[in-house]
Amino acid sequence: MARPFASSADLGEKRQSLEVLAEGVYALTAEGDPNVGAIEGEDFLVCFEALATPVAAREWLARLREHTDKPIRYLVLSHYHAVRVLGASAFGAEVIVTHEKTRELIAERGEQDWASEYARMPRLFREPASIPGLTWPTATFSDRFTIDLGGTRGDLVLHHCGRGHTEGDLVAWLPRQRIMFAGDLVESQAALYTGDAFHRDWSSATLDRVAAFGAHTLVGGRGAVARGEEAVAAAIAQTRDFLAVMLREVGAAGSLEEAFRRTHRALAPQYGSWPIFEHCLPFNVSRLWDELHGVERPRIWTAERDREVWDQLQT
Numbered sequence: 492m493a494r495p496f497a498s499s500a501d502l503g504e505k506r507q508s509l510e511v512l513a514e515g516v517y518a519l520t521a522e523g524d525p526n527v528g529a530i531e532g533e534d535f536l537v538c539f540e541a542l543a544t545p546v547a548a549r550e551w552l553a554r555l556r557e558h559t560d561k562p563i564r565y566l567v568l569s570h571y572h573a574v575r576v577l578g579a580s581a582f583g584a585e586v587i588v589t590h591e592k593t594r595e596l597i598a599e600r601g602e603q604d605w606a607s608e609y610a611r612m613p614r615l616f617r618e619p620a621s622i623p624g625l626t627w628p629t630a631t632f633s634d635r636f637t638i639d640l641g642g643t644r645g646d647l648v649l650h651h652c653g654r655g656h657t658e659g660d661l662v663a664w665l666p667r668q669r670i671m672f673a674g675d676l677v678e679s680q681a682a683l684y685t686g687d688a689f690h691r692d693w694s695s696a697t698l699d700r701v702a703a704f705g706a707h708t709l710v711g712g713r714g715a716v717a718r719g720e721e722a723v724a725a726a727i728a729q730t731r732d733f734l735a736v737m738l739r740e741v742g743a744a745g746s747l748e749e750a751f752r753r754t755h756r757a758l759a760p761q762y763g764s765w766p767i768f769e770h771c772l773p774f775n776v777s778r779l780w781d782e783l784h785g786v787e788r789p790r791i792w793t794a795e796r797d798r799e800v801w802d803q804l805q806t
């Protein structure tokens with residue numbers, strides 16, 4: 492029997508855990524579903540990531556409101572993927588910040604990505620009719636963007652570390668607390684999605700820059716919070732290893748099908764049981780095959796192309 496498409500048959504609710512990482516610094520993790528966070532300024536809040544729909548986002552905000560009632564001034568979005576951004580309207584943020592490439596990607600492929608991600612993982616789209624449309628940033632930057640948190644709280648600094656999970660990822664860095672929100676550039680005990688990635692940049696210079704911050708606490712895009720320098724290093728190393736194995740196996744293959752079989756065989760013993768591994772792998776291998784054969788920018792995923800690649804590889 493064929494595998495159900497992507498995560499279309501994954502309907503089990505995940506347990507969400509709100510963790511206070513330092514005074515006024517919050518993370519909500521969800522057993523491998525997308526993570527979100529929030530940082531308190533002196534008289535305002537910065538929220539990190541928006542979830543897939545306003546209804547899903549409002550559930551997160553209700554939990555956050557048990558800790559703080561400050562108004563949300565900034566909503567920071569780590570990259571353009573639908574399950575990270577389409578809940579944005581629930582926040583009522585004064586400013587929505589992304590990297591400048593993220594704005595371009597939303598304009599170029601935001602609609603297609605929405606349809607693609609909805610079909611791949613419908614469970615994350617709580618009441619999809621609540622989405623008012625694409626999310627547009629109101630502030631963008633190329634290298635870094637600093638938010639003064641006010642009082643004696645220090646800064647929250649958004650950095651672009653190079654091409655990685657997408658062309659326009661950012662990380663949010665609290666230098667004083669040495670806490671990083673890394674978006675999907677780092678996963679902690681969750682499989683990587685690399686269907687829109689630049690594997691060679693990501694696995695080398697980009698992760699080098701992420702590691703160089705010396706975070707003591709890291710919230711990845713999915714999976715548990717990495718607490719302590721050892722756990723942070725392990726999450727970054729896991730992300731790098733996953734990419735290195737993909738590069739080695741796809742690079743050695745003579746066809747796309749062989750690339751998928753080789754990569755699956757090499758990754759499954761260590762990563763096969765982690766969230767969304769089977770879901771992601773056909774899309775990951777397809778993109779890396781393109782990248783290694785001269786396709787500079789990721790081709791746009793549409794709901795139709797998703798099915799074609801799935802049927803070709805994940806049988």
Ligand SMILES: [Zn+2]
Pocket residue numbers: 570572656675684
């Ligand atoms: Zn993503």
